[in-house]
Amino acid sequence: MDQQLLIHICQDTTFNQVYNLAKEFAAVVRGRQVEVSDDWLIHCQSASVALLQQFGSRLQEDYAAVRAALSTEWSNGQTEGQVTRVKLIKRQTYGRAKLDLLRQRVLFRC
Helix, strand or coil, rough: CCCHHHHHCCHHHHHHHHHHHHHHHHHHHHHHHHHHHHHHHHHHHCCCCCHHHHHHHHHHHCCHHHHHHHHHHCHHHHHHHHHHHHHHHHCCCEEEEEEEEHHHHHCCCC
């Protein structure tokens, strides 16, 4: 059912272009294909959809960071996870706890 719906929707040229570029972008990021990213960026900036052009332009503005993210195995996922956890704890104790309790909950993983 979903495949038939996708085939039907992809008959629209604009949607088909967006779908294909999104699928290619996901493959580039998941596969960390730095060499393919340049070609994808060119296709994105020459797309007929204004939002895709803007997205390509924004990636081009920070090109060095995008290439570094695709070419290195480093990630700040662990850091972001810890920040999210601390923010969650802060929200749970808002108005009821001071810094000493927050510190204990963060350090001792309650």
